[in-house]
Amino acid sequence: MKLTRNETARVLRDNNRFLILTHRRPDGDTLGSAAALCLGLRLLGKTAWVLGNPEVTPRFSFLLEGLTVDAVPEDAFIVSTDVASPGMLPAQWANLMGKIRLRIDHHASSTSFTQMELVEPDSASCAEIVWELLRLLQCPGDTPVFNALYVGISTDTGCFRFSNTSEHTFLAAAACVRAGVNTYRLNQELFETNTLERLKIQAWIVEHMLLLHGGTMAVCAIPRAVEVSVGVTEDDMDNISNFPRTVAGVKVAATLRETQDGETKLSVRAVPGYDATLVTVRFGGGGHRGAAGASINLPLTAAAEAVRKVMEEVYP
Ligand SMILES: [Mn+2]
Numbered sequence: 302m303k304l305t306r307n308e309t310a311r312v313l314r315d316n317n318r319f320l321i322l323t324h325r326r327p328d329g330d331t332l333g334s335a336a337a338l339c340l341g342l343r344l345l346g347k348t349a350w351v352l353g354n355p356e357v358t359p360r361f362s363f364l365l366e367g368l369t370v371d372a373v374p375e376d377a378f379i380v381s382t383d384v385a386s387p388g389m390l391p392a393q394w395a396n397l398m399g400k401i402r403l404r405i406d407h408h409a410s411s412t413s414f415t416q417m418e419l420v421e422p423d424s425a426s427c428a429e430i431v432w433e434l435l436r437l438l439q440c441p442g443d444t445p446v447f448n449a450l451y452v453g454i455s456t457d458t459g460c461f462r463f464s465n466t467s468e469h470t471f472l473a474a475a476a477c478v479r480a481g482v483n484t485y486r487l488n489q490e491l492f493e494t495n496t497l498e499r500l501k502i503q504a505w506i507v508e509h510m511l512l513l514h515g516g517t518m519a520v521c522a523i524p525r526a527v528e529v530s531v532g533v534t535e536d537d538m539d540n541i542s543n544f545p546r547t548v549a550g551v552k553v554a555a556t557l558r559e560t561q562d563g564e565t566k567l568s569v570r571a572v573p574g575y576d577a578t579l580v581t582v583r584f585g586g587g588g589h590r591g592a593a594g595a596s597i598n599l600p601l602t603a604a605a606e607a608v609r610k611v612m613e614e615v616y617p
Contacts, residue, residue, distance in 0.1 A: 302418070312417065330383050379401045380402065380404070383405075402416050428454045464573045502527075502541065552572050559601050570591065580608065581594055
């Protein structure tokens with residue numbers, strides 16, 4: 302059942318014990334949204350936890366300090382933040398399917414899988430929706446709440462550079478500044494600092510990406526062996542798929558990586574006027590027009606070839 306913001310706020314007001322779920326390969330938005338919602342609900346006198354996500358990386362682990370539980374508390378009202386489909390939940394949470402009461406999300410290509418949902422595809426980040434809900438709940442908010450919101454807002458907009466960035470995004474960010482968030486420090490940490498390993502993998506990408514269609518499209522397939530030899534962590538690879546898109550002239554960039562279990566992970570980035578989901582839906586994935594993803598059950602080279610074909614077909 303689709304809810305309005307007001308109805309969602311009422312549902313949150315009417316319940317007292319919450320458990321919040323985040324998506325696999327958790328990013329700043331799913332974690333920032335979950336942390337802000339959890340902290341906000343606690344400020345309102347409610348009991349709230351975030352279910353410990355086994356894939357949280359050191360880069361974002363500070364967000365969940367003191368907020369996580371490892372098992373589902375009894376009678377918890379389960380909410381997910383930034384989760385577009387059942388496939389986006391960590392595999393070990395499959396038993397929670399059907400028990401999720403409310404989904405708060407901003408993915409346009411999302412599938413309904415919870416009892417209630419608030420989905421706002423025009424919102425650049427899920428964190429902006431959480432901000433609005435906390436306002437409707439008249440939650441006072443404090444610096445930790447707004448720190449978490451700022452991480453979600455800034456990471457999903459590439460620090461306010463992506464085309465999804467709206468007036469609303471800046472209003473939410475302004476509220477963060479007003480609440481005492483040190484945006485300079487967070488921006489330095491999140492966007493102005495690279496490990497040497499990340500720079501080395503970028504150098505590898507520059508040398509090995511395939512430019513198609515007169516240089517308007519890029520396909521980059523990164524073998525796991527290369528990641529291992531460079532020594533990158535998942536944090537180093539965060540949003541790496543945006544990098545080939547930064548080459549002048551490239552409108553759509555596809556980045557493929559091998560997972561440990563032999564699957565291939567596809568991430569597509571597109572500039573306005575091009576829809577990244579045109580590629581990912583062909584492989585059972587989804588996402589946003591500017592940023593989308595899918596898992597492909599093929600070895601890396603075959604997957605890259607399949608992606609190249611689809612790109613040449615859907616972007617004539
Ligand atoms: Mn998001």
